[in-house]
Amino acid sequence: MTVYSHIYDIVRLIPSGRVATYGQIAELAGLAGKARLVGYALYQVDMASSDIPWHRVINAQGKVSHSPLRRGTDHWQRSLLEQEGIVFHEDRVDLAHYRWHPPLGRFPSPEDPR
DNA sequence: AGAGTGACATATT
């Protein structure tokens, strides 16, 4: 596979009702500073039939990132988040309140098997 | 092999 498999592993850990930012995921995945790769990785995900909670990843401004390539799925993302109880305030969520904090201790990383 | 692109982030103007 690709380096993205690990990104997906991290995203899968985000619980319902919480969100994470691209940069945050990148860092947890051992890709600090490479947030763009996270966005690219999620773009590859099959939104309809994937076990990855892709909608819980938003940008550092607390907003849903949109792009012409998404063809309206950005609204779909917001919808899913609201279903989980996340409240948007002026097109933005309060990261201080909803940001996911990963489990403490060691984290699975490619360089750190077991 | 080189250039362009992008679900980003941060800093600056």
Place this chain on the structure above:
DNA sequence: CAATATGCCACTC
């Protein structure tokens, strides 16, 4: 607030 600039790197011609 919005527009730029720069760093980042896998992917696609």
